[in-house]
Amino acid sequence: MLITNPKHLKPDYDVVVVGGGPAGMGAAIGAKESGAERVLVVDREKEAGGVLLQCIHPGFGLHHFKEELTGPEYAQRYLEQVLDQDIDLATDSYVLDLDRDNRVKLMSGQAGVNVLSSKAVVLAMGARERTRGAIRTPGTRVSGVLTAGLAQRFVNMMGLLPGNRAVILGSGDIGLIMARRLTLEGVEVVGVYEIMPHANGLNRNIVQCLHDFDIPLHLSTTVVDIHGGDRLEAVTVAPVDGFTPDMSRSQRIPCDTLLLSIGLIPDNELARQLNLRFDPVTSGPLVASTMETSKDGVFACGNTVHIHDLVDFVSQESELAGRNAGLYARGQQPPPDNIRLIPGENVAYCVPQTISSDRDHTVYMRVRQPMENCLLRLGDVYEKKIRFVLPAEMVNIKVRPKFLQQFHGDSLRVDIAPQQ
Amino acid sequence: MTTATQQPETTHYLCIGCPMGCRLEVDDIEGEVVEVRGNSCRRGDAYGRQEHVAPKRMVTTTVRVENGRWARLPVKTRDAIPKELMGALCDALHTLTLQAPISMGDVVLGNALDTGVDVVASRDMPVE
Numbered sequence: 001m002l003i004t005n006p007k008h009l010k011p012d013y014d015v016v017v018v019g020g021g022p023a024g025m026g027a028a029i030g031a032k033e034s035g036a037e038r039v040l041v042v043d044r045e046k047e048a049g050g051v052l053l054q055c056i057h058p059g060f061g062l063h064h065f066k067e068e069l070t071g072p073e074y075a076q077r078y079l080e081q082v083l084d085q086d087i088d089l090a091t092d093s094y095v096l097d098l099d100r101d102n103r104v105k106l107m108s109g110q111a112g113v114n115v116l117s118s119k120a121v122v123l124a125m126g127a128r129e130r131t132r133g134a135i136r137t138p139g140t141r142v143s144g145v146l147t148a149g150l151a152q153r154f155v156n157m158m159g160l161l162p163g164n165r166a167v168i169l170g171s172g173d174i175g176l177i178m179a180r181r182l183t184l185e186g187v188e189v190v191g192v193y194e195i196m197p198h199a200n201g202l203n204r205n206i207v208q209c210l211h212d213f214d215i216p217l218h219l220s221t222t223v224v225d226i227h228g229g230d231r232l233e234a235v236t237v238a239p240v241d242g243f244t245p246d247m248s249r250s251q252r253i254p255c256d257t258l259l260l261s262i263g264l265i266p267d268n269e270l271a272r273q274l275n276l277r278f279d280p281v282t283s284g285p286l287v288a289s290t291m292e293t294s295k296d297g298v299f300a301c302g303n304t305v306h307i308h309d310l311v312d313f314v315s316q317e318s319e320l321a322g323r324n325a326g327l328y329a330r331g332q333q334p335p336p337d338n339i340r341l342i343p344g345e346n347v348a349y350c351v352p353q354t355i356s357s358d359r360d361h362t363v364y365m366r367v368r369q370p371m372e373n374c375l376l377r378l379g380d381v382y383e384k385k386i387r388f389v390l391p392a393e394m395v396n397i398k399v400r401p402k403f404l405q406q407f408h409g410d411s412l413r414v415d416i417a418p419q420q
Numbered sequence: 421m422t423t424a425t426q427q428p429e430t431t432h433y434l435c436i437g438c439p440m441g442c443r444l445e446v447d448d449i450e451g452e453v454v455e456v457r458g459n460s461c462r463r464g465d466a467y468g469r470q471e472h473v474a475p476k477r478m479v480t481t482t483v484r485v486e487n488g489r490w491a492r493l494p495v496k497t498r499d500a501i502p503k504e505l506m507g508a509l510c511d512a513l514h515t516l517t518l519q520a521p522i523s524m525g526d527v528v529l530g531n532a533l534d535t536g537v538d539v540v541a542s543r544d545m546p547v548e
Binding site: 058071073076208393 | 434435436438439441477478479480481482484489490491492494496503506507510524542543544
């Protein structure tokens with residue numbers, strides 16, 4: 001079901017979507033909706049679906065499908081829509097390059113190398129996990145240290161267990177979900193260690209993945225050493241004050257597996273190759289409110305742009321990207337943005353980075369610090385009360401043209417501040 | 421007897437019904453839930469009442485499969501089952517070996533552990 005491979009790729013497309021995960025599928029559907037006729041989705045795996053296929057837990061689709069689905073169910077339903085709409089899907093295929101005129105160099109297991117022309121391109125390559133090198137964890141280079149998402153793929157798709165006694169570093173959602181997953185598979189999970197004073201995953205995952213199984217979460221604590229010869233034998237953990245570990249209170253914990261759940265970074269090799277302009281905070285390309293990047297006709301969406309915590313938001317954002325890519329292909333673009341959003345107090349970033357005063361937008365943002373009873377302010381044109389914000393939970397607001405009727409500037413500061 | 425003068429006992433829960441993660445307060449008078457506060461939807465009310473009396477969870481896990489595209493088939497309980505049965509259900513599912521092809525929604529284990537809840541496949545698993 002989740003695989004097709006058109007024997008005859010068309011030589012030219014209206015829209016080519018790079019990546020067949022939820023963002024890519026959403027973009028393809030959006031492109032079709034806006035009238036693009038020839039749409040191709042390219043995925044490097046043997047089947048489309050992306051990371052959803054390994055996310056076998058429930059909790060997906062409450063916004064988008066109005067019911068609770070598992071990752072594979074969400075993927076399969078979405079893909080059925082894609083195939084129903086006569087969208088070409090090339091799996092086992094890889095985009096090597098895009099040139100100045102949006103010609104796509106495609107390498108495929110079945111069709112070899114092809115250069116396809118495309119009026120618009122959507123980048124939807126998702127993200128990669130940060131690895132041990134990203135946080136410079138000291139210690140020996142043993143086997144048994146792996147990222148949580150890789151372990152998830154091993155366990156849920158390939159039928160391999162990473163070990164018998166695991167420590168999890170980082171309280172990102174994938175780590176929390178793997179704590180439960182490994183426990184259900186008979187692996188002993190000793191604990192989750194988080195360097196920050198607050199958890200990084202959704203609150204509901206702390207409850208149903210850790211509390212339900214009596215797995216302790218140690219905040220302000222991190223792994224300071226990794227021991228073992230060939231295979232991991234133990235880790236040393238220590239409490240931290242800020243980022244300085246207190247070695248006098250360090251503890252050696254025997255284990256044969258260390259899972260890293262320390263965040264994702266947008267997968268942007270292709271975007272870098274294209275010399276797109278980047279946002280240093282998201283590590284993704286800068287996007288306009290149409291999700292167009294700094295290169296004409298190249299759009300981006302999903303985790304390629306910024307890391308989302310819910311696939312439902314990815315779907316929403318990528319359908320928008322796809323619709324605009326489709327309009328671009330037909331020469332019917334909306335007028336360009338005229339307002340830049342400036343992240344202010346307790347706002348790490350805003351996506352899109354610019355908006356237009358003539359239409360509705362959903363702006364996504366992430367906060368730097370947890371805060372209760374706060375006020376989200378959009379310059380002095382609009383404010384909204386929010387009960388609480390957490391760095392792990394993306395905030396979104398609808399920005400409507402009526403807020404901006406009296407506004408004549410070209411930049412708007414976005415703040416999330418305590419209520420007076 | 422429940423009278424208006426009795427003070428309810430309040431327990432705090434965090435709703436797992438959706439990613440909003442509402443903070444619930446459940447008022448209990450002599451073992452009966454009298455009020456749920458803090459929820460933003462009906463799911464939250466239902467969750468608070470259920471969680472206070474007899475917690476239930478959806479279970480998702482995988483089952484061994486032969487001849488399929490992947491070695492494991494993801495499965496889920498069609499409905500939530502009592503929380504304390506999660507481990508036993510996974511143990512029961514570990515004893516199964518399925519043959520591809522399998523379709524999404526196929527029953528993998530009917531009436532699991534006499535809960536009245538079926539365990540079903542959560543994707544198609546074609547033959548490879």
